[in-house]
Amino acid sequence: MKNRIRLFLLVWLSSLTLVQAQHTIRYQRASELIEMGSYARYFEDTTSLLSHIQISKLPDRLFTNSPDKVLNLGFTPSRIWLKWDLSNQTNEPVYAILEAQDVDFVDAYVVSEDTTYFLETGVLRPFTNRFFGINSITLYLGRHPKHVYISLKDMNGLVLPIKLGSIQPIVQKVYRETMINSFVSGVMALIALFSFFMYVSLRDRTFLLYTLHVVFSCLTLLTFEGYLFDLLWQDMPYMNNGINSSLIRLFTLLTSLAFSVNFLNLRAVYPRIAQAYQGTAVLAIGVVAAKIVGVQQAEMVFNVVVLITFLSFLGLGLVLYRQGFRAARFYLLGWGIYIVEILLLVLTLFNVISFDHVFTYYGYQIGAVCQATLLTFAVMDRINLLRHDISQAQELALKRLEENQNLIEQHSEVLENQLSQAPSAPSDELQQVLRMIREERERVKKIPIPTMESVLLFPADDIVRIEAMGSYTTVHFTNRKELVASRSLAEFEQVLADHDHFFKVHKSHLVNLKYITKYRRGDGGTLMMSDGSEVDVARRVKPDFLRKMGLES
Structure with missing residues (x-):
C-alpha cells in the first residue's frame, strides 16, 4: 500500500514538473525573437484592484493557459494579468516587447536574479515611464529572469503579440517597423x-x-x-x-x-x-x-x-x-x-x-x-x-457652330450677289452696305486652333501674331492673352491663306498686318506690334513685305 502511494506521489510530482517545464520559456539564441503568447497563463481580475504582489502569490491553478500563439483577450472591462516563467540560457540581457502600441494601461512586475522591479506604463501613463523612448513598449527583464507578470486594461479589444529577445533582434524589429x-x-x-x-x-x-x-x-x-x-x-x-x-x-x-x-x-x-x-x-x-x-x-x-x-x-x-x-x-x-x-x-x-x-x-x-x-x-x-x-461635347458644338457659320456665309454671299447684280449701277449707300457685309463676313469668320485637350474657334482678327515653337505654336491675341496650339506654323499659314492681312515675316513668325504700329528699318527691319512685342523681318521677305504694306520706295 505504501509503495502505491509513493508511486502515485512520484507520478503526480513528475506531471507537475512536466507541466511547469512546458510553460517555461527557454531563450537559447540571442539572435532570435520568441513569441511569448503560447507560454502565457492569464488571470482575470474583475475588480481591477489586486496589486502585483497579491497576483504573484496566487496559486498556478487560478491561471488559465493561453490557447493562442498571439494573445487575444477580446473585449473586457477587467484587468487581465499574464504570467510567464523564463529561463535565459544566453549571456545577453533579455527584453519583452509589446507589439500593440495603443494599450491604455500596462503594468509589469519582473522577478529576476539580478533585477526585480514594478513598472506602470501604457498610453495613458507618462511617456517617460518607458524603458526606451520609442513608440513600442519594451520591458527590461535582466540577464536571469524567473517570473514576469504583465497586467493589461484597455477599452478596445486586447490583441497583443508579445515577443522575447535580446537587444539586437529587438532593435532590428523596431527599425524595420519604423521604416515600413x-x-x-x-x-x-x-x-x-x-x-x-x-x-x-x-x-x-x-x-x-x-x-x-x-x-x-x-x-x-x-x-x-x-x-x-x-x-x-x-x-x-x-x-x-x-x-x-x-x-x-x-x-x-x-x-x-x-x-x-x-x-x-x-x-x-x-x-x-x-x-x-x-x-x-x-x-x-x-x-x-x-x-x-x-x-x-x-x-x-x-x-x-x-x-x-x-x-x-x-x-x-x-x-x-x-x-x-x-x-x-x-x-x-x-x-x-x-x-x-x-x-x-x-x-x-x-x-x-x-x-x-x-x-x-x-x-x-x-x-x-x-x-x-x-x-x-x-x-x-x-x-x-x-x-x-x-471634349466630345465640344467637338459636336464646334461642328454645329461651323455649320451655322457656313450657312451664314452662304446667305451673305447670296445677298451680296443679288445686290451686285442690280439693273442700275449701285449707289454709294449700296456700295457701303456691300462693303460692310464683306467686312463683317471676314470679321466673324473663325479659324480652328487645336490645343492639347480640344479644338477652339477664334475670329482671325483677334490674332495679333503666331509664333513658332518647334512643332507647336504660341498664338498671341489682341487682349494680350496667349494659347499654345498643337499645330505648326506652316499649317497655320495654310489655314490663313485666304486672309490677306496675315503675312509670314520670318520663319518663326506669322503676323496680322492690321496690328503693326511701327516699322523700323534695318537689314530686314523690325516690326512693333500693338501688344508691345517686336518681330524681326527676314531679309529675304523684306521686298515682298514692303510691297504688301505699300512702303516701296
Missing part, C-alpha cells in the same frame, strides 16, 4: 498633397473629400502605431484616452462615405443608397458617442458597422463596373484590397484567425497604401473620362 510605417505614411502624405493640389487647381470636390479620407487614414495608422503619442504629445498622456482614436477612426469612415457617394455620383444614380449611407453615418456617430460615454460593447459594434460599410463599397463598385462605369475599376481594386485587410484584422479581433502572419500583422499598412494608390488612379481616371466626354 515611415514609407506608408510618406506615400499617403504625398497622395494627400497631390489630391489637395488637384482640388485647388480643378475645384473638384471629389479631390477634397479624397484628401480628407487619406489624411484620416494616415492618422489612424499613426494612432495604432503610437506615433502621435511619441511625436506630438509625450507630456499629455490624457490625449490617448480613446476618444481621439475613436474620433479619428470615425472621420475616416465618414470621409470614405462622402467620397464614395460623390465619386460614384450616387445621389443621381442610386439616391436611396446615398440616403442609406447618410443613415450609416448617423449610426456611426451614435455608436462612437456611446463608446465615449463608456458603453463597452460599442467598440465591437463600430467595427461591425465599418466592416459592413466597406463590404457595401466593394459590392457597389462591382455593380457599377459591370454596368459600364469604367472609373469603378480602380475604385473596386482599391477598396477590394483594403477591405480584405480590414476583414482580416476584424477577424483577428474576434479570434477567428491568428495575428501572427504578415497579412494580419501589417494588414492596415498594406491595405491603406494600396487603397490610397489605387483610389488616386480611380480619381484621375474619372477626370480623364470627364475630359473625354467634355
